[in-house]
Amino acid sequence: MLNVRDLRAHYGQVQALYGLDLALEEGSLTALLGANGAGKTTTLRAICNMVRSTGSIEFDGGSLSNRSTENIVRLGIAHVPQGRGTFTSMTVEENLHLGAIIRQDKSGVASDIEHIYAYFPVLKVRHTQQAGTLSGGEQQMLAVARALMLRPRLMLLDEPSFGLAPMIVRELFKILGKINREDKVTILVVEQNAQLALELADRAYVIETGRIVMSGRAADIASNDDVRRSYLGY
Ligand SMILES: Nc1ncnc2c1ncn2[C@@H]1O[C@H](COP(=O)(O)OP(=O)(O)O)[C@@H](O)[C@H]1O
Numbered sequence: 001m002l003n004v005r006d007l008r009a010h011y012g013q014v015q016a017l018y019g020l021d022l023a024l025e026e027g028s029l030t031a032l033l034g035a036n037g038a039g040k041t042t043t044l045r046a047i048c049n050m051v052r053s054t055g056s057i058e059f060d061g062g063s064l065s066n067r068s069t070e071n072i073v074r075l076g077i078a079h080v081p082q083g084r085g086t087f088t089s090m091t092v093e094e095n096l097h098l099g100a101i102i103r104q105d106k107s108g109v110a111s112d113i114e115h116i117y118a119y120f121p122v123l124k125v126r127h128t129q130q131a132g133t134l135s136g137g138e139q140q141m142l143a144v145a146r147a148l149m150l151r152p153r154l155m156l157l158d159e160p161s162f163g164l165a166p167m168i169v170r171e172l173f174k175i176l177g178k179i180n181r182e183d184k185v186t187i188l189v190v191e192q193n194a195q196l197a198l199e200l201a202d203r204a205y206v207i208e209t210g211r212i213v214m215s216g217r218a219a220d221i222a223s224n225d226d227v228r229r230s231y232l233g234y
């Protein structure tokens, strides 16, 4: 579904990606793992054309390289950035409606909101509450929920576990697994928490200073002690 080849990205003089290759199969749930500063966020930004890059990025066989970020969203790629990015002064439900703002099929929006509340019952309970007053975990759930309102085919998640208590992370990851299996949303999730991400994902890539240094089935990577110690630090 997504094919990334020889991706290079720079911030001014600073090079962040050095020829990265990555492929996602439709329906898969893939983890992109790596230490702080390895280039995970930059990879997601490059896919969405939010940072200048070279190389090829194909989605469904078509190039994303010359498309605007908005255009890429319209193709069905939803990006949940690092640090959540909900509209804090708006209510939960207003945030969900905003997520659907580019959709043509307005009739499906109300039923999608109910569908999403089934995944995240706490958001239904809090639907009139300002997003900024939610707990960290609830805000992250809202960020994911808002992205789902696009009815994306591919969802890119940047460190959804960041700053959340382990119990909340497990709950969130369980829901991500359901979204992947039941709604058939292909997911690429960036994580520093390798152990939890490998439990969730079917496949994983490990990135180190802007290059992929390891890839394979998540279960194989998790059970390889050398890989875990060398690259994942647990
Ligand atoms: N806006 C920026 N300006 C300059 N350098 C940046 C910027 N954003 C990221 N970088 C650099 O690019 C590299 C990769 O960063 P990033 O993709 O954010 O890593 P990760 O998400 O894996 O922690 C790092 O060396 C970082 O310092």
Ligand SMILES: [Mg+2]
Pocket (backbone or CB within 6 Å): 040, 041, 042, 082
């Ligand atoms: Mg990052």
